[in-house]
Amino acid sequence: xxxxxxxxxxxxxxxxxxxxxxxxxxxxxxxxxxxxxxxxxxxxxxxxxxxxxxxxxxxxxxxxxxxxxxxxxxxxxxxxxxxxxxxxxxxxxxxxxxxxxxxxxxxxxxxxxxxxxxxxxxxxxxxxxxxxxxxxxxxx
Numbered sequence: 001x002x003x004x005x006x007x008x009x010x011x012x013x014x015x016x017x018x019x020x021x022x023x024x025x026x027x028x029x030x031x032x033x034x035x036x037x038x039x040x041x042x043x044x045x046x047x048x049x050x051x052x053x054x055x056x057x058x059x060x061x062x063x064x065x066x067x068x069x070x071x072x073x074x075x076x077x078x079x080x081x082x083x084x085x086x087x088x089x090x091x092x093x094x095x096x097x098x099x100x101x102x103x104x105x106x107x108x109x110x111x112x113x114x115x116x117x118x119x120x121x122x123x124x125x126x127x128x129x130x131x132x133x134x135x136x137x138x139x140x
Contacts, residue, residue: 004036004050011048015082016057022087024077025061027097030054034104051108058105062117072124074098090140092129095121 007029010018017023037051048056061067064083066075073095075086099121106114129136 016060
């Protein structure tokens with residue numbers, strides 16, 4: 001798979017994610033890795049496997065400053081390679097795209113921190129991003 005080979009080359013095995021800083025969550029890439037990993041199963045001849053790329057990135061993002069440990073939800077991007085220093089802006093679409101990825105990762109791995117991140121992100125979206133007159137705000 002050409003797409004997966006390209007991602008593997010740009011993967012940061014220490015901190016997760018792809019390419020140098022600034023690092024963006026890249027939800028479409030994470031979704032691709034999730035679907036590719038599910039199709040391949042837990043065992044694959046590729047190293048690192050799609051699920052390794054996915055879980056390393058999801059875990060590092062959840063542990064880093066890009067994830068708001070106090071209020072829930074994800075900031076737009078990290079200005080460093082460690083996901084530690086966020087750009088202090090939260091976008092609804094980033095969080096809406098990351099939420100099902102973390103939920104599916106929890107279903108797949110049963111890692112409780114993925115469930116916690118998905119739950120807290122959903123709560124943040126519903127409590128903070130919902131406009132009182134209806135609809136949702138696009139950014140904060």
